[in-house]
Amino acid sequence: MIVAEEITRVYRMGKVEVRALRGVSFTIADGEFVGITGASGSGKSTLLHILGLLDRPTSGRVLIDDRDVQRLSDRQQTLFRLKRLGYVFQDYALIPELTAIENVIITSLARGVSEKEYLGRGAEVLREVGLGGRTNHRQSELSGGEQQRVAIARAIVNKPSILLADEPCANLDSETSKSILDLFKQLNEDLHQTIVMVSHEKWHERYFCRIIDLKDGRINSMRECNVNR
Amino acid sequence: MLENLKVASFLAFKQIQRGSKGTLILTLMIIALVFVNLVFLPSIISGVVETFNSQSINFNYGNLVIEPREGEQYISDVDTLQKKVERIPGIAGTSPRISTGVTYFYKGHDARSTLYGINPQDERSVTKIHENMIRGEFLSAGDTDTIIMGAILAGTEGEEGGGLPTLQGVQVGDSVEVAFPNGERRTFQVKGIYETQSIGVDTSAFTTTDPVAQVLGLEDQASEILVKTAVDGQEEMYRTRLFSYGIQQQVFTFQQKAAGFVDQAIQSFEIINAISTLVSLIIAVVVIFIVIFINTVNKRRQIGILKAIGIDKQIIINSYVLQVLFIATLGALVGIVLTAGVIYYLTVNPLVFPGGPVFPVVEPATVLRSIASLFVVSVIAGYIPAWKTAREEILDAIQR
Numbered sequence: 001m002i003v004a005e006e007i008t009r010v011y012r013m014g015k016v017e018v019r020a021l022r023g024v025s026f027t028i029a030d031g032e033f034v035g036i037t038g039a040s041g042s043g044k045s046t047l048l049h050i051l052g053l054l055d056r057p058t059s060g061r062v063l064i065d066d067r068d069v070q071r072l073s074d075r076q077q078t079l080f081r082l083k084r085l086g087y088v089f090q091d092y093a094l095i096p097e098l099t100a101i102e103n104v105i106i107t108s109l110a111r112g113v114s115e116k117e118y119l120g121r122g123a124e125v126l127r128e129v130g131l132g133g134r135t136n137h138r139q140s141e142l143s144g145g146e147q148q149r150v151a152i153a154r155a156i157v158n159k160p161s162i163l164l165a166d167e168p169c170a171n172l173d174s175e176t177s178k179s180i181l182d183l184f185k186q187l188n189e190d191l192h193q194t195i196v197m198v199s200h201e202k203w204h205e206r207y208f209c210r211i212i213d214l215k216d217g218r219i220n221s222m223r224e225c226n227v228n229r
Numbered sequence: 230m231l232e233n234l235k236v237a238s239f240l241a242f243k244q245i246q247r248g249s250k251g252t253l254i255l256t257l258m259i260i261a262l263v264f265v266n267l268v269f270l271p272s273i274i275s276g277v278v279e280t281f282n283s284q285s286i287n288f289n290y291g292n293l294v295i296e297p298r299e300g301e302q303y304i305s306d307v308d309t310l311q312k313k314v315e316r317i318p319g320i321a322g323t324s325p326r327i328s329t330g331v332t333y334f335y336k337g338h339d340a341r342s343t344l345y346g347i348n349p350q351d352e353r354s355v356t357k358i359h360e361n362m363i364r365g366e367f368l369s370a371g372d373t374d375t376i377i378m379g380a381i382l383a384g385t386e387g388e389e390g391g392g393l394p395t396l397q398g399v400q401v402g403d404s405v406e407v408a409f410p411n412g413e414r415r416t417f418q419v420k421g422i423y424e425t426q427s428i429g430v431d432t433s434a435f436t437t438t439d440p441v442a443q444v445l446g447l448e449d450q451a452s453e454i455l456v457k458t459a460v461d462g463q464e465e466m467y468r469t470r471l472f473s474y475g476i477q478q479q480v481f482t483f484q485q486k487a488a489g490f491v492d493q494a495i496q497s498f499e500i501i502n503a504i505s506t507l508v509s510l511i512i513a514v515v516v517i518f519i520v521i522f523i524n525t526v527n528k529r530r531q532i533g534i535l536k537a538i539g540i541d542k543q544i545i546i547n548s549y550v551l552q553v554l555f556i557a558t559l560g561a562l563v564g565i566v567l568t569a570g571v572i573y574y575l576t577v578n579p580l581v582f583p584g585g586p587v588f589p590v591v592e593p594a595t596v597l598r599s600i601a602s603l604f605v606v607s608v609i610a611g612y613i614p615a616w617k618t619a620r621e622e623i624l625d626a627i628q629r
Contacts, residue, residue, distance in 0.1 A: 054537055054623045075541065082539025093534040093627070097247040109239060110540055112232040138247075154538065 002028040002051060002162065007060035009046050009217075015115035018202070020046040023056040028210075030161070033188040033195045035205060044168055044198040047214065050197060052087050052164045053077045060095040065161065082095070082107055086155030088165035092147040094139045100126060100150045101135040104157050111158060118157075129183060145176035152183060156193070163187070165197040171206070181207045236540065237547035245552055252520060253556070259516045260560025260603065265567045266509040267599035268591060272572065274498045275590035277582060281487070281494075282461070284585050287357040288425040290483040291324065291455035292464050293471065297366060298478055303327075303450040310453060310478070311351075317474045319459045322354025325451035327441045333396055333434070334406040340394035341434040342382055344407060346441030355457040358423050358430065365401035365421030372437050376405060376417035379431035380424035394432050405434075409444045426585035430597050463612075463623065510606050517556070517610035521549055527617040531619055533626025546615045553611030554604070 005182040021043045028034050035141055036044045049055040050062060053069055062069050064084065072080060081087070094103050101122045108118035126135050129149040139147060149170055155163055165184070169177035185207050187193040197208070205211055213220045245253065286292055297304045304310060307325045314323050327346035332339055335566070349368040353359050358377075359367035368377055378399060384390060386398030399405060401419055407415045417436060425431055442448065458467045465483035471480050525532065532545055572589050579586035618626075 049624060051535075054627075077538055078536065078541050080539075081537065085539075087537060089534075089537075089627075093530075093537070095531050095534065097243045102243065106236070106239070106535075106540065107538055110232060110236045110544065 003063040035208035042214040043217040086160035090167040132163040240548035241551035261563035264564025272589035278588040292458040293456040295454040322457040324351040324355040335396040375420040377421040378434040381431040522614035549615035557607035
């Protein structure tokens with residue numbers, strides 16, 4: 001479970017103060033597929049960065065499974081990301097020198113998983129995302145949709161308790177986007193995977209259990225929308 | 230810890246395997262050439278020292294030199310002393326010498342230098358002058374009025390010595406007049422000419438003991454006794470042994486006799502070597518630093534991604550350090566091969582120094598020191614840029 005309490009985030013850009021988040025509070029239960037929506041500059045990505053421990057709030061706190069994650073040291077946060085979180089970036093964020101399977105297994109390797117296990121699991125996850133035949137291809141040999149699938153496979157390979165996705169379909173055509181969202185839906189329904197996804201596409205909303213809509217750094221609305229799922 | 234090393238090795242291996250081959254080869258070659266530079270000059274210095282040592286032992290001093298007690302001009306009772314020294318274990322030969330400054334006269338030319346009176350048989354047991362005759366023959370036991378002369382002193386017709394004593398063209402069979410310090414003059418027939426490449430020896434001449442002793446009025450006396458030991462390099466031990474066997478004269482090692490000259494030459498070489506080593510290492514540091522810096526700056530985003538997905542900062546730094554260690558190892562290996570080539574070439578075609586041909590001598594300590602210093606500078610030069618980039622905030626790195 002994720003609990004966000006009065007999160008604010010203030011940036012300084014030269015002499016200008018930018019208030020990206022102005023006190024955001026919510027709770028996300030285990031197994032929910034939550035969409036964070038809002039206009040550009042509403043604070044969606046900032047919020048996801050804070051939930052993903054890639055950034056620290058100026059004030060407020062985030063509890064993940066009752067643990068105040070902002071109190072963790074940098075090193076502890078790195079370990080937390082490794083063991084508990086999966087993160088899918090808008091632009092895939094793959095390591096170009098590594099093949100698809102190497103990109104996927106790198107976090108398993110860091111977790112100390114045995115070679116046999118991580119190779120087996122890596123291949124299995126790539127099959128699950130539909131890339132069974134592309135395991136030894138490098139980033140430059142994969143299409144945008146395939147790269148995003150590799151990024152998703154990397155994020156879920158260790159079965160994280162929370163999967164965070166920052167506009168994962170932003171660079172994809174609608175057909176590929178649909179296949180990615182179907183994959184998320186499948187993960188959420190079959191594996192009860194908690195997913196928090198940032199999106200600004202109206203048609204994505206039918207995949208979410210709940211939508212947290214942001215406006216100017218505040219929660220504009222919070223609504224259930226699983227009727228369409 | 231082991232997992233971290235495995236991940237760091239994995240990342241390092243993949244980056245080397247799939248990174249730019251051109252950059253890798255260029256860096257390797259620079260490291261290899263730095264290694265050659267680190268080893269080459271010390272090997273030449275060692276070669277000079279070794280050449281000088283062997284020249285000193287073979288032609289100038291033997292291993293040890295027994296000289297008269299302080300305040301005395303000659304060693305007395307030489308025959309008994311010689312036998313006593315030769316009975317000491319580890320002594321391979323002794324050669325008493327009477328030395329005197331003389332003036333040589335030949336066809337209108339004159340030259341001031343040293344004349345040694347020796348027992349040819351004894352001299353053969355200590356020095357190798359007899360093996361370096363370029364014309365004529367070495368002295369024999371029965372010779373009385375014959376002389377052998379160094380190639381510089383004998384000289385070449387029409388060529389002046391450029392500050393060195395030379396008679397400009399003495400040939401085997403010629404007669405040379407010698408004026409002794411007491412004014413007596415004697416004529417010697419030149420029996421042979423030698424060339425040792427040691428200037429002090431090649432500007433001198435040798436005759437048998439009797440004529441010199443007669444002129445100087447000496448009997449069973451010598452200016453010095455050269456001592457050859459069974460093994461080189463343990464002169465100090467043999468010197469102590471001579472004293473322990475009751476030798477009361479002064480005993481010097483060849484190093485002590487030659488100290489001033491060698492020390493000065495070596496000191497100058499060491500300064501050049503220190504500067505050269507420092508410059509080489511600075512080049513290595515700068516090159517590796519630039520290569521890793523450019524590498525990490527170009528991969529700043531990747532480093533941010535790796536941190537974002539939970540790869541520890543230290544693993545990322547270690548992966549760059551491992552890359553550097555790999556490059557340094559391979560560079561040192563290539564450097565060893567290149568050095569071996571240079572050393573082989575200079576062994577076949579030695580450098581010619583005033584003291585004789587210099588063969589490079591590669592000492593294991595120099596190689597190990599060079600490898601160690603290369604590794605130390607490589608690790609430092611690799612660690613700093615990797616550390617600087619890896620400590621950047623994740624979002625700053627990713628969003629750049």
